[in-house]
Amino acid sequence: xxxxxxxKVSGRKAFFWIRRLAGDFVETLRRFATxxxxxxxxxxxxxxxxxxxxxxxxxxxxxxxxxxxxxxxVAQAQEKNEIGLVIGATVTPGRNLASAxxxxxxxxxxxxxxxxxxxxxxxxxxxxxxxxxDFLASPLDVKVSNPATNVIGQYxxxxxxxxxxxxFNHEGRLSxxxxxxxxxxxxxxKKPTDVPSFVPGTNTGTFVFGGGVDTRTVLxxxxxxxGFRAEVRDFYSGSPSYNQPVRGSLQNNVAFxxxxxxxx
Numbered sequence: 001x002x003x004x005x006x007x008k009v010s011g012r013k014a015f016f017w018i019r020r021l022a023g024d025f026v027e028t029l030r031r032f033a034t035x036x037x038x039x040x041x042x043x044x045x046x047x048x049x050x051x052x053x054x055x056x057x058x059x060x061x062x063x064x065x066x067x068x069x070x071x072x073x074v075a076q077a078q079e080k081n082e083i084g085l086v087i088g089a090t091v092t093p094g095r096n097l098a099s100a101x102x103x104x105x106x107x108x109x110x111x112x113x114x115x116x117x118x119x120x121x122x123x124x125x126x127x128x129x130x131x132x133x134d135f136l137a138s139p140l141d142v143k144v145s146n147p148a149t150n151v152i153g154q155y156x157x158x159x160x161x162x163x164x165x166x167x168f169n170h171e172g173r174l175s176x177x178x179x180x181x182x183x184x185x186x187x188x189x190k191k192p193t194d195v196p197s198f199v200p201g202t203n204t205g206t207f208v209f210g211g212g213v214d215t216r217t218v219l220x221x222x223x224x225x226x227g228f229r230a231e232v233r234d235f236y237s238g239s240p241s242y243n244q245p246v247r248g249s250l251q252n253n254v255a256f257x258x259x260x261x262x263x264x
Contacts, residue, residue, distance in 0.1 A: 079263045082130070084116035084229050088257030090138060090157075097148060098245040105151060105242070110141040112255045118165055130165040134181070134208060136235065136255055140190055148244065152198075155189040155240045157253070161208045173216055179233070180209040187240035195243055204238030206253075214261055230258040 094106035118132035136159045143154040163181025185206040191198045212231025219226050235253040239246060 079225065080120040081264050082116075082118045082132075083262045083264075084114070084118075084259060085262070086112075086114040086116070086229060086231070086257035086259035088112045088114075088255060088259075090136075090142065091254045091256070092142060093252055093254075095239070095242070095251060096247040097151075097242075098247055105148060106145045108143045108145050110138050110143070112136055112138055112257055114255070114257055114259075123170075126168060126170075128167045128170045130167065132163055132165060133183075134159065134161045134163055134179075134233070136233075136257075140188070150192055150195055151242050151244050152189045152192055152240070155187050155200075157188075157240075158184075158186040159206055159208070159235045159237070159253075160184045161206060161235070163208060167214070171216075175214045175216070176211065177214065178209075178211045180207075182207040185235065185237040189240050189242075192243055198241075198243055200241070202238070202240050206235045206237035208233055208235050210234060210255075217263065225263040227261040227263070228258070229261040232256055 089109045090112045091109050092107040094104050096104050114134065114136040116132060116134050118130035120128060121131050122129040136157075138157055140154050140156045142157065144151060147153050161181045161183035163179050165177055165179040167175050167177040169175050183206060185204045187202040187204070189198075189200040189202070191200055210231060210233030212229060212233075214229050215227040217225035217227050233255050235255065236250060237253060239249060239251050
């Protein structure tokens, strides 16, 4: 925990100051409230007594403000969770068809929308370890740029992958990180018009690895610390059903995303 002057305060020292301020706050509140509750007539009489009451009230407000400020600083120092809300594009390398009039299909870049959750597991002096889960999805936006006969023209995807994230220089302006994990992939293909018997929907697994950089808190919205994140991840997964056999059962889905990083 750090105060505004940059002085670092240990958890034990912070607890001592919280206890001391809480005691002063309660004692001041007792002194202020006792004349009102038990001696209303004496509280109303005399200019000097009125000034004493006002002075006690000012002390109460000051101590309460200091106490709440310290509580907020301690709460911010205990931030252990992060949520990333990102947007970007997915690039899918072309695939070779096993047998078709067009030997290779390529893809246009597609919209990618994601949410990421991380919980701090271990904290070292320079390295922090997080455990979490990635969610990345796209509507029917992955389009085949040169579809062959009877090959699907586009598909949507959803990736849901638990992961481990290792972050470096976590107290600096910029914090680079690496992540890896694996989980579930779902593809929803658009049925080719010439193939009414085609059944869309492919469930498969995926492995994800990547890296990125986070900024420190740059703004606060309703006292919620917010920074920024930029990242590149490769979701190495099974293939959607193209209605034509492809060479190789796995494909790369490279996501370039960036957005907000919320800490709490």
